[in-house]
Amino acid sequence: MKYVDEFRDGERARELAQKIGQEVAPDRLYHLMEFCGGHTHAIFRYGIPDLLPSQIKMIHGPGCPVCVLPIVRIDSAIELALDHGVILCTYGDMMRVPGSRKMSLLKARAQGADVRMVYSILDALALAQNNPDRDVVFFAIGFETTTPPTAMAIRQAERLKLENFSVFCNHVLTPSAISTILESPEVRELGTLPLDGFIGPAHVSTVIGSQPYEYFAEEYQSPVVIAGFEPLDVLQAILMLVRQINEGRAEVENEFTRAVTRDGNVKAKKVVADTFEMRREFEWRGLGLVPYSGLKIKSNYARFDAEQRFTLKRRSAQENKACECPAILRGVKTPRDCKLFGTVCTPENPIGSCMVSSEGACAAHYSYGRYRDQAIIDDKPSMIKTSST
Ligand code: SF4
Numbered sequence: 001m002k003y004v005d006e007f008r009d010g011e012r013a014r015e016l017a018q019k020i021g022q023e024v025a026p027d028r029l030y031h032l033m034e035f036c037g038g039h040t041h042a043i044f045r046y047g048i049p050d051l052l053p054s055q056i057k058m059i060h061g062p063g064c065p066v067c068v069l070p071i072v073r074i075d076s077a078i079e080l081a082l083d084h085g086v087i088l089c090t091y092g093d094m095m096r097v098p099g100s101r102k103m104s105l106l107k108a109r110a111q112g113a114d115v116r117m118v119y120s121i122l123d124a125l126a127l128a129q130n131n132p133d134r135d136v137v138f139f140a141i142g143f144e145t146t147t148p149p150t151a152m153a154i155r156q157a158e159r160l161k162l163e164n165f166s167v168f169c170n171h172v173l174t175p176s177a178i179s180t181i182l183e184s185p186e187v188r189e190l191g192t193l194p195l196d197g198f199i200g201p202a203h204v205s206t207v208i209g210s211q212p213y214e215y216f217a218e219e220y221q222s223p224v225v226i227a228g229f230e231p232l233d234v235l236q237a238i239l240m241l242v243r244q245i246n247e248g249r250a251e252v253e254n255e256f257t258r259a260v261t262r263d264g265n266v267k268a269k270k271v272v273a274d275t276f277e278m279r280r281e282f283e284w285r286g287l288g289l290v291p292y293s294g295l296k297i298k299s300n301y302a303r304f305d306a307e308q309r310f311t312l313k314r315r316s317a318q319e320n321k322a323c324e325c326p327a328i329l330r331g332v333k334t335p336r337d338c339k340l341f342g343t344v345c346t347p348e349n350p351i352g353s354c355m356v357s358s359e360g361a362c363a364a365h366y367s368y369g370r371y372r373d374q375a376i377i378d379d380k381p382s383m384i385k386t387s388s389t
Contacts, residue, residue, distance in 0.1 A: 007230030008046070016235040017051035023242050024055040031057050031194045032241055033331055035178065036201040037064030037359025038229045044368035046231035056238060059193070060364075062177055062286055062329040063201055065142040066093045066357035070283045071317035073170055074099035077139045080168060081105060081113035084310050087131065088115045089124035090139035093357045096350060100317045105139075121153040121167075128157070128165035137306045138167050145203040147171045147295065148268040151275035154297065154304045168306040169297055172282060174204050175212045176293030180284075182220045186332050193332050197241040199234065200226035202256050209264025213252045221250040228256040275301060285319075285353060286329030323352035328361050335365040342366060 024030060034040055040060045043049065049058065062068050078099055081088040088105065095105040095117060109115040114134075118124050121138050128136035140150045150167060157165045178198065186193035200213055205226045213224040223244035227237030237255045244251060254260055275298060282294025297305040319326060322340055327333035335341045335354065345351040347363055354360035358367075 004230065007228065007232045009232065013046075013051065013231055013235055016232065016239060020056070020235065020239050020242055021053045023239065023246065024053050025246065026055070029055055029057055029194070030242060030245055031059055031196045032199060032238065033059040033061045033181070033195055033197075034199040034234075035061035035063040035174065036199070036204070037067065037357065037361075037364075038202065039199055039227065039234060040064070040361055040364045041359050042229045042231060042234055044364040046234075047368070048231060048234055051235070052238070056242075059195070059331045060328065060334070060361040061181065061198075061331055062284065063143070063174070064329075064354070064357050064359040064361070065146070065172070066091075066097060067325065067329060067353040067360045068172065068177075068284045068286065069094075069097070069141055069170055069353065070285045071099050071319060072283065072315065074104075075315065075317050076312050077168060078103055078105060078108045078113075079312055080137055080139075080306060080310060081108050081115050082111065084135070086114070086135040086137045086310075087127055088113065088137050088139060089118045089121075089127060090115065091119075091141070092117050094139060094141065097353045097356045098320070098351065121149055125153055125156060125160075125162070125165060128162050129160065132164060135164050135166070135309075137310075138165075139170070140167050141170045143172060143174050143201070143204045144207045144272075147272050147276065148207065148265075151271045154275055154301050155271070157304055158301065163303075166304050166306040166309050167297060169276070169295060171276070171295040172284065173278075173293050173295070174201060174208070175215070176290050177284065177287060178213075178216055180287050180290045180293070181331065182216065182222065184287075184330065186330065193330070195222065195331075196245050197223040197225070199237045199241070200224045200252075202226065202228045202233075202259070205254075205256065205260040205264065207265050207268050210252050210254050210260055210262050211264070217250045217252050223250045223253075225253045226256050226260055228259065274298075284329075286326035320351055325352035325354045325362075328354055335362040338362070 105115045124138040216222050225237040225240045227233045276295040278292045279294040279296050281289045281291050302308045324333050324338035345355050350356040354362035
């Protein structure tokens, strides 16, 4: 387990936590958003809140690809499976996310739809090769990390001259989401979401590099530290953010140098750029319509685009009113603020997307931190001033 165990060393974690405790100013709060669901998961899995001084407040961001997909796109996937008779291939988590009227792909399968769980888009390609008389659609979701494999699969389908394979493309872009949060009224006007810095995504940054975050640091004076998913990565990133904030700096720093460079993966970016183009806007759960935040398949690959190949009804869909996922994804509420958390809504019976995916904030709170979280709220010292942001 070399390269893993050394980033989970308990002694080193305690030392880092001690340093953070020594360096935080006693009279201010540090509001740090971890954009990525992988970080949220690591923070709770390794009990990081217990190690941090009370001045550090971690805020969960919208970086869980399952969580941010709006209900209307889930409804469209269900429509593809139920009304168009395709073999719809998707990841396990996506099968359980409720769409409108509590319908899900799992329930569609119980009604006779051919919905298959796959581990990668290559499984969907193989299904298309093995079932030439059936249309096979891959329900593609995810940030910049999962986009290159989708692009490669589309090119492979072209090389194989597959006539029965297409992609329902829902790939989204991280920088647009960060911009939207920083531009949101909660951050800019109302001050209800104080944000002092970001822990930048790990896997996404291996593809896009650290360069795209430089704009946020400069334009919004918001420090960013890109970090890996191990506990020492996260603690080190928190320490680096605390130092930047204390020194009044707003820079992009890279804690995850073992995998991330400034330019990222140039080859992967080229394949993506040759296969996809920006959508003018794309709807995100919690963030609404975000300009230039999603990808669609380029016209020269239109025959592999499920939205071109099948006529999908355009419809609006309504969130479950009691579910606080949209506010949680914007960082303005926590899972504890939802009345359904841990009672009606559990990982076994998820009401919203944040409880479905293991990277979702509600699932992470439920699995690792729900009791501890309440204790932290109860113990919060009253003399700490709010952040100046
Ligand atoms: S606990 Fe369930 S219902 Fe509440 S916000 Fe989370 S996912 Fe939605």
